[in-house]
Structure formats: C-alpha cells, structure tokens
Amino acid sequence: MIRATLDLCRDVGFQLELLGQVGLRLRSAFHRRGLIADQFFQSGLKVFHVVLFVGLFVGMIVALQTGIELSRFGQEDQIGTIVSLSMCREMGPFITAIILAATVGSALAAELGTMAVNEELTALEVMSIDKVNLLVMPRVLGLAVMCPVLAIVCDTIGILGGALISESQLGVDTTMYFDTVVEALAPVGNLLGLPKDIYTGLFKALVFGTVIGTISCAEGLRARGGAVGVGECTRRAVRNSIIATIIANYFLTWAFFG
Amino acid sequence: MTAPAGEDVLIRFEGVVKAFGEKRVLNGLDLDVHRGETVVVMGPSGTGKSTLLRHVIGLLRPDAGRVLVDGNDMATIRPRELRALRERMGYVFQDAALLAWMNVADNLALPLRETTDLSEREIERRVQEKLMLVHVPGSDERFPSELSGGMRKRVGLARALITDPEIVLYDEPTAGLDPEIAMSINLLMRELRERTGTTAMVVTHDIGTARTVADRIAFLEAGRVHFQAPPDEFFTSDDPRLVRFLGHQGSRA
Ligand SMILES: Nc1ncnc2c1ncn2[C@@H]1O[C@H](COP(=O)(O)OP(=O)(O)O)[C@@H](O)[C@H]1O
Ligand SMILES: [Mg+2]
Numbered sequence: 305m306i307r308a309t310l311d312l313c314r315d316v317g318f319q320l321e322l323l324g325q326v327g328l329r330l331r332s333a334f335h336r337r338g339l340i341a342d343q344f345f346q347s348g349l350k351v352f353h354v355v356l357f358v359g360l361f362v363g364m365i366v367a368l369q370t371g372i373e374l375s376r377f378g379q380e381d382q383i384g385t386i387v388s389l390s391m392c393r394e395m396g397p398f399i400t401a402i403i404l405a406a407t408v409g410s411a412l413a414a415e416l417g418t419m420a421v422n423e424e425l426t427a428l429e430v431m432s433i434d435k436v437n438l439l440v441m442p443r444v445l446g447l448a449v450m451c452p453v454l455a456i457v458c459d460t461i462g463i464l465g466g467a468l469i470s471e472s473q474l475g476v477d478t479t480m481y482f483d484t485v486v487e488a489l490a491p492v493g494n495l496l497g498l499p500k501d502i503y504t505g506l507f508k509a510l511v512f513g514t515v516i517g518t519i520s521c522a523e524g525l526r527a528r529g530g531a532v533g534v535g536e537c538t539r540r541a542v543r544n545s546i547i548a549t550i551i552a553n554y555f556l557t558w559a560f561f562g
Numbered sequence: 563m564t565a566p567a568g569e570d571v572l573i574r575f576e577g578v579v580k581a582f583g584e585k586r587v588l589n590g591l592d593l594d595v596h597r598g599e600t601v602v603v604m605g606p607s608g609t610g611k612s613t614l615l616r617h618v619i620g621l622l623r624p625d626a627g628r629v630l631v632d633g634n635d636m637a638t639i640r641p642r643e644l645r646a647l648r649e650r651m652g653y654v655f656q657d658a659a660l661l662a663w664m665n666v667a668d669n670l671a672l673p674l675r676e677t678t679d680l681s682e683r684e685i686e687r688r689v690q691e692k693l694m695l696v697h698v699p700g701s702d703e704r705f706p707s708e709l710s711g712g713m714r715k716r717v718g719l720a721r722a723l724i725t726d727p728e729i730v731l732y733d734e735p736t737a738g739l740d741p742e743i744a745m746s747i748n749l750l751m752r753e754l755r756e757r758t759g760t761t762a763m764v765v766t767h768d769i770g771t772a773r774t775v776a777d778r779i780a781f782l783e784a785g786r787v788h789f790q791a792p793p794d795e796f797f798t799s800d801d802p803r804l805v806r807f808l809g810h811q812g813s814r815a
Binding site: 415418419422423424426427429430431432433434438 | 619621645648649651653655656657659660661662663672673676677721
C-alpha cells in the first residue's frame with residue numbers, strides 16, 4: 305500500500321516534470337511546425353470519423369433517455385436544452401478524450417515505447433538530441449489542440465443526433481429544438497464571445513488532451529523489455545490516461561459549476 | 563578535471579564497479595585504450611561488455627572506481643562538457659537504433675540538423691559522403707524497415723560517423739550477419755581506422771572481427787579483464803579459460 309502510493313507519487317512526479325519540460329520547449333514550436341502538423345493529422349483527422357460516429361450516437365442516446373422521462377411530465381419541448389448542455393459541458397469533451405486516449409494515446413505510447421526498447425531513445429541521447437523537443441512536445445501539443453477541436457465536432461454532431469431523435473421519437477419539431485438549444489447555450493457569462501457552457505467544455509478538452517498526451521508519452525519513454533514491455537506501457541498509458549481524465553473532469557466541473 | 567593518465571591514454575577504466583540491483587556486472591575492471599588504438603572486448607554474453615561501452619559515453623556512471631575519457635571523469639562531468647565530449651564520439655548500436663519513421667538520409671542528417679548550424683547543402687553533402695563511405699549509396703529515401711540487416715548496420719555506422727568522431731564505440735557490429743557481410747563490415751571498420759586514425763572500442767563475439775580490426779583484445783570475465791593481448795598472442799594463448807571460450811566459438815563458426 306505504501307509502496308503503491310510511493311510508485312504513484314513517482315509516476316505523477318515524472319509526468320509533471322515531463323509536462324514542465326514540454327512547456328519550456330513550446331518556444332521551438334515554430335521550428336517544429338512540420339512535426340506538429342503531422343501530429344495534428346495523427347490526433348485529429350485520423351479519428352475524425354470515430355468522433356462523428358460516437359458523438360452522433362451519444363446525442364441520440366441522451367435525447368432518447370431524457371426525452372422519455374421529460375415526456376412523462378409533458379416537458380419534451382425542453383429536450384434541446386438538456387441535450388445541448390450535456391453535450392457541451394460534459395459528453396463532448398469527455399467522450400472525445402476517451403476516444404483519443406484509446407486510439408491516439410495508445411498509439412503514441414506504443415510508438416515511443418518501441419523506440420525506447422529498440423535503443424532509439426538511447427541513440428538520441430548519445431547524439432545529444434533533445435527527445436522531449438523532438439518527440440514529446442509535438443505529440444502533447446497535437447493532442448492538446450486537437451482534443452478541443454474534436455470536442456466541438458462531437459458537441460455539434462451530438463446536438464444534431466438529438467434533433468433526429470426529437471423529431472422522430474418525441475414529436476418535437478426541429479425549429480423548436482434548435483430554439484431551445486440556442487436559448488440554453490446563449491445566456492450566461494461570455495468569454496471571447498463564447499457562452500460559458502461551451503468554453504468551459506473546451507477548456508476541459510484542452511486539459512484532457514494535455515493529460516492524455518503527457519501520460520501516454522511518459523509511459524512510452526519508460527518502456528523496458530522488448531515487445532512485452534511495449535504492450536505493458538500501452539496498457540498503462542490508456543488506463544492511466546482515462547483515470548486521470550476522470551479525476552481532472554471532476555475537479556474542473558467542481559471549479560466551474562460547483 | 564585533469565587526469566593522471568599518461569598522455570596517450572584516451573580511455574581509462576580504473577577499478578570500475580557497476581551493479582544492477584544485487585548483480586555486480588563490473589567488478590573492479592581496469593582497462594586502458596590509447597589514442598589511435600582499436601581495442602576489441604570479447605567475453606561470454608551477459609558479462610557486461612555493453613555495460614562497459616555505456617560507461618565510456620556517459621550513459622552509465624560507475625558505482626566505484628573511475629572512467630576517464632580524455633581526462634574527463636565521467637562520474638562528475640558536467641552536462642555541457644558531456645555534450646562536447648559526446649560530439650567527439652560515435653556509438654554504433656547492435657541493432658542500429660535508426661529512427662523508424664525517418665528515411666536513411668534524414669536519419670543521418672538528424673544529428674547535424676539538431677546540434678549544428680550547418681547549411682542544408684553542407685548537411686546533404688556530408689550525408690552522401692558517409693553513405694559512400696559505408697558503401698550504401700542510393701538508399702537515401704528508403705526507410706530502415708526496408709533495409710536488410712547488413713545495410714541497417716552500415717547506415718547505423720554512417721550515422722555514428724556523421725560528426726567525424728575521434729572515438730568510435732561498436733557494440734557487436736557483426737552480430738546476426740552472414741559471414742560475408744560481417745567481413746565487409748570488418749573491413750569497413752579497418753578502412754575507417756586507417757583513413758582517419760580513430761580510436762575504437764569494439765565489443766564482439768566474432769573472431770573474424772577481432773582478427774581483422776584489433777590492436778589488442780581484452781577478454782572479459784566476472785566483471786574484470788581476465789586477459790589481454792595483441793591478436794596473435796591472444797589466439798595462441800594457452801590460458802585454459804580462453805581456450806574454452808575460443809574453442810566453443812570455433813566450433814560455432
Ligand atoms: N539497465 C540495466 N538494468 C538492469 N540490469 C542490466 C542493465 N543493463 C545490463 N544489465 C544486466 O547486466 C548484465 C550485463 O549486461 P550487458 O552489459 O548487456 O552484457 P553483454 O553486453 O556482455 O552481453 C546482464 O546480466 C544484464 O541483464
Ligand atoms: Mg551486449
């Protein structure tokens with residue numbers, strides 16, 4: 305138990321240190337634009353269709369679940385409010401984060417892990433090449449930027465999914481639905497012209513992307529012992545990313561809405 | 563930090579002890595490598611030959627004793643000096659350790675792009691020069707996974723040489739290659755040494771390599787240099803441990 309706690313502290317310490325190093329190297333982001341653009345592609349476009357598909361169904365599920373309850377009280381015309389708020393505040397960022405952890409995070413942990421066990425990272429070290437700058441910074445930045453971008457996609461498609469269900473299953477017409485969506489998202493506290501429910505969600509997504517990128521890279525860099533070690537690091541990367549995302553989600557929700 | 567080492571000793575191990583957990587891999591090892599000399603290190607698998615090389619380039623630090631490279635104590639060397647020293651060294655990894663996501667030309671160019679201010683044109687020139695040197699012309703655009711084992715090793719060698727190092731460390735440069743390709747790598751190592759006068763440490767199991775490139779051969783066992791001698795003397799020695807090792811090797815070859 306004490307041992308596990310110490311291990312946890314050491315892991316988190318290593319991850320925070322790595323994140324700090326990434327922060328210090330953001331200065332060279334312009335110099336690394338080619339590598340970063342590639343990571344935007346890896347973290348963004350390659351999972352775009354997954355986000356569309358999952359987001360659509362999540363929106364439909366939320367609409368269906370809550371719609372049935374609402375209609376018992378004759379309040380089904382409020383469905384747009386519920387779907388849009390739950391997508392933007394919670395579902396969009398979180399679902400996107402889970403998809404990214406499982407696809408992009410695991411892939412980059414395996415990639416860096418393979419480099420670690422093949423001595424490629426050692427080779428970089430003896431050539432005095434900064435692996436954080438070359439490998440980690442572009443990957444963390446890629447996830448940190450693409451997570452909010454994909455979260456917007458997820459929010460949007462989820463709200464559209466909700467519209468489909470409202471129209472077909474709940475008899476709420478589309479105009480009415482979108483009126484309530486706009487009404488729900490518009491009012492409270494604007495930042496850069498964005499409604500609070502949207503920008504808090506995007507901020508969450510930014511944090512999730514950073515967390516997933518940092519943890520996945522940290523696990524990859526520490527991989528030891530051949531193919532088994534790579535598998536092990538991938539498993540830990542996905543598991544720890546999801547756990548850390550959920551914990552971060554709780555605290556961010558508490559900070560914004562608590 | 564200045565060394566008491568003799569003028570022409572470039573790499574010196576003094577009573578080096580290194581343990582991983584309970585396991586003492588190096589146990590009071592002494593070895594000198596002189597400037598311009600090629601020392602081959604032989605010994606059974608798992609005796610710490612790679613561990614030895616890793617000390618020279620500062621990837622590991624001794625638990626006790628000292629490793630001196632050109633007068634620098636590798637246990638206390640500061641990062642900036644370590645960087646400068648590493649620029650003068652090349653390390654040839656057993657499995658080449660090329661970056662899988664870069665083609666051959668970019669792999670060779672990487673150390674120059676990352677650590678120097680050379681122009682792209684000059685970098686390109688050097689890359690081509692080294693590819694010629696290791697006899698792998700025209701594979702610039704290929705990726706490491708598309709190369710044969712022998713070619714990968716040559717490219718790994720070319721990368722180690724890209725900064726024109728004074729010291730080259732080879733970790734099993736011919737392991738896993740067929741005899742013909744192994745011999746071509748041996749000749750390449752010798753050619754390089756004759757052309758540029760580099761100092762080298764070569765870890766190998768390959769008797770052909772030892773015969774072709776060594777000025778001196780050190781036999782490692784139980785964490786120490788058990789025996790060392792020039793090749794002729796080494797291969798005719800009647801030291802029983804050595805006879806057993808070489809006999810075993812001979813029967814495999
Ligand atoms: N980083 C390390 N951590 C733990 N044990 C190690 C490490 N590096 C090497 N060893 C152990 O040290 C011994 C010597 O390893 P090595 O120097 O690679 O041997 P050789 O190159 O002679 O085959 C082996 O038993 C190996 O398991
Ligand atoms: Mg070895």
